Amino acid sequence: MTPLMNERAPAADATLALLWERIRRQGDMPGFTRAINAILASMRGEDEREFSMTQTVLSDPVLTQKVLRLANSGMYSAFGQRINTVSKAVLVLGTEAIGHLALGLKLIEELAKSTPDSAHAHVEMEKAVLAGMVAQQVAASAATRDPEEAVVCSILHSLGRMMVTFYMPERWARMREIAGAGCEDNAAQAVLGLPLEALGRATAEHWGLPRNLVAGMRTLEPGERAEGFGHDDWLAALGTMSTRCANSLWNDDEAGATQVAELAQAFAPMLGVEPERMLVAIAKAKREVQADLTIAPLAKPQETQARVEQVARKREAGNRILMSGAADMRDAGVAVNPGQMMSMALETIFQGLSFTRAFAFLRNRREGKYLARMGFGSAARALMPNLSFDDAYGADVFHAALTSDRVIFIENARDEKFAAKLPGWWRGTLSEARCFVVIPLCLNGQPVGFIYGDWDDTFPSISLSQTEFSLLNDLRSLVVRAIERRTQSELAAAGKA
Numbered sequence: 001m002t003p004l005m006n007e008r009a010p011a012a013d014a015t016l017a018l019l020w021e022r023i024r025r026q027g028d029m030p031g032f033t034r035a036i037n038a039i040l041a042s043m044r045g046e047d048e049r050e051f052s053m054t055q056t057v058l059s060d061p062v063l064t065q066k067v068l069r070l071a072n073s074g075m076y077s078a079f080g081q082r083i084n085t086v087s088k089a090v091l092v093l094g095t096e097a098i099g100h101l102a103l104g105l106k107l108i109e110e111l112a113k114s115t116p117d118s119a120h121a122h123v124e125m126e127k128a129v130l131a132g133m134v135a136q137q138v139a140a141s142a143a144t145r146d147p148e149e150a151v152v153c154s155i156l157h158s159l160g161r162m163m164v165t166f167y168m169p170e171r172w173a174r175m176r177e178i179a180g181a182g183c184e185d186n187a188a189q190a191v192l193g194l195p196l197e198a199l200g201r202a203t204a205e206h207w208g209l210p211r212n213l214v215a216g217m218r219t220l221e222p223g224e225r226a227e228g229f230g231h232d233d234w235l236a237a238l239g240t241m242s243t244r245c246a247n248s249l250w251n252d253d254e255a256g257a258t259q260v261a262e263l264a265q266a267f268a269p270m271l272g273v274e275p276e277r278m279l280v281a282i283a284k285a286k287r288e289v290q291a292d293l294t295i296a297p298l299a300k301p302q303e304t305q306a307r308v309e310q311v312a313r314k315r316e317a318g319n320r321i322l323m324s325g326a327a328d329m330r331d332a333g334v335a336v337n338p339g340q341m342m343s344m345a346l347e348t349i350f351q352g353l354s355f356t357r358a359f360a361f362l363r364n365r366r367e368g369k370y371l372a373r374m375g376f377g378s379a380a381r382a383l384m385p386n387l388s389f390d391d392a393y394g395a396d397v398f399h400a401a402l403t404s405d406r407v408i409f410i411e412n413a414r415d416e417k418f419a420a421k422l423p424g425w426w427r428g429t430l431s432e433a434r435c436f437v438v439i440p441l442c443l444n445g446q447p448v449g450f451i452y453g454d455w456d457d458t459f460p461s462i463s464l465s466q467t468e469f470s471l472l473n474d475l476r477s478l479v480v481r482a483i484e485r486r487t488q489s490e491l492a493a494a495g496k497a
Contacts, residue, residue: 011193015171016202022167053095054086057102066105067098069463097148104132104151120172121165123250126293128158131246133289135238137281140417141273150238153216156209157239158246160200164192222266234271241267249286252298314354315465321352322471329478334485341482343374345475346451349439350376353468355453356433359384362449363391370398370449378456389425391447396423401438402447407472408438409464413454432456437464439476443483451476 057067064086071089083089090098135154139147165172171191179187185195192199197219204214216235241263248259264278271278290298325348329341336344342360350358357377361370372387393399400421401408413422413433422431430436433454441449455462464472 009193012198013193015168015192015194015199016206019163019167019199019203020206026167053090053098053102057086057098063102063105067102070101070105071098100152101148104136104148104155120169121162122294123296124158124161124165126296127243127246127250128155128162129293130249130285130289130296130298131155131158131239131242133285134245134249134282135242137285137288138238138242138271138273138278141277141281142271149213150235150242153213153235154239154242156200156204156213156217157243158200159203159217160196160198163199163203164188164196220270222263222270225270229270237267237270241271245282249282249298250296252296315468318352318354319467319471322348322468322475325349325352326471326474326478329475336482338479338482338486339373341479342449342451345479346374346376348475349451349453349472352471353437353453354455354459356456356459357383357430358451358453359387360449360451361387363447365391368392383429386429387425389423394423395421396426397421398423398426398438398450402440402442402450405440405442405445405447407440407469407476409435409469410437411435411463430454434459435462437472439472441476441480441483443480443487448480448483451479 058064067086067089068083071083071093083092086098093101132151132155135150136147139150164175175184175187175191178190185197188194188196188199194202197217201214201217204217212232212235215232216239218236219240220233220236221240222237244263245260248256248263250256260282261275261279264275264282268275268278273281286298325344329344329348332341332344342362346358346360349355355377357375357380359372359375359380362373363370368391369388370391372384375381375384375387389398393403397408397410410418412418413431413435434457436452436454439451439453440447441451
């Protein structure tokens with residue numbers, strides 16, 4: 001029994017005993033405790049920790065995909081460190097980082113998809129997801145901090161509220177009656193025998209969560225950094241700010257926006273992030289989390305569902321365009337030259353993926369440059385004269401794609417930490433893009449050109465599926481084969497001469 005348990009009043013112990021009994025009867029809330037235990041066991045294991053963590057992540061296909069996606073994002077990985085396996089992710093980022101990352105993803109995934117009977121529980125769970133995303137973006141703005149740890153700690157900040165609304169709805173209703181417009185903590189003390197924060201911390205200890213996460217599950221009021229302000233204090237301050245931000249953002253109204261601005265101003269000195277930068281991070285979190293929320297006014301549920309269905313239909317139709325375009329290119333075969341094949345591929349990809357703009361670049365070895373030769377979409381013709389760059393290797397996303405001969409999808413070209421990987425010619429001409437794709441064309445290991453396509457803010461948030469990656473690879477292989485046939489024909493003609 002911990003000292004905290006000894007100090008609790010009998011009413012608090014009775015509440016916790018009832019909570020553990022209801023968890024045992026009803027099952028884990030909502031199903032993530034087993035995942036938490038497996039991840040924590042992997043983080044604590046003395047021997048073969050890396051293998052254990054890899055095995056734990058790989059046991060969940062969705063978690064595997066998300067870990068790899070995050071490990072390769074601009075937030076966590078530098079170019080040249082392409083991570084294709086969970087094993088490499090663990091080696092590069094470390095067991096602790098992957099553990100926190102996996103734990104945060106699992107919490108968000110389970111909370112976001114859960115459909116509790118209580119509307120109050122659903123609200124608290126969605127607010128916790130929103131708080132986690134705010135914490136991630138703010139922590140990413142503070143270069144010295146770990147976003148994955150901040151996500152977990154900020155979600156857990158609301159754990160007490162989630163546990164009561166999910167497992168003890170009758171006590172939550174009684175608390176609301178007593179609290180009215182007054183203090184919630186006083187009502188919790190009267191009904192539960194302990195504050196909601198203490199109940200959340202007791203649950204985290206009951207689950208065996210890491211000490212630093214439990215230590216961060218406390219309210220820390222805004223103010224200047226006091227002497228001895230450490231990492232646990234920083235996590236607690238971020239969790240407090242993120243949880244309050246989630247409440248303010250929930251209704252997506254003017255009053256909430258004012259409260260968010262006040263929170264950013266108040267917590268900036270403690271968190272070490274400028275208020276303006278914090279507001280940018282919060283706005284980004286608000287945009288990114290809307291798709292994960294279902295009942296928050298912020299998510300505009302009916303509009304969101306209609307938009308999701310519309311995008312899904314558009315993506316299905318687009319995939320059919322990609323498949324039929326590839327079929328047309330195969331049918332054309334040797335009857336068309338490489339330029340015509342490139343034109344067919346570019347048009348197919350432009351229409352199939354609903355790009356805002358798409359361009360085909362070819363390498364001119366004599367000039368030592370890549371030059372845009374054809375384009376479709378918004379202002380494509382006017383932009384083309386400025387779309388050229390040296391073929392000498394540079395540490396940017398385009399040369400990385402051409403060197404690796406792999407299709408690269410950039411989900412957020414505006415991420416500040418990704419800015420260094422974007423070349424000057426792109427920033428000067430195509431920076432309206434929110435996300436883009438680079439499809440390299442390589443012959444015998446040597447780049448001969450590439451296809452580029454992007455989306456601006458008018459297109460909903462997108463993530464390419466494996467089907468789409470596969471179709472893009474089919475299309476580029478058809479173009480490369482046409483170039484290879486032309487090269488072989490020219491070599492044969494030269495040999496005869």
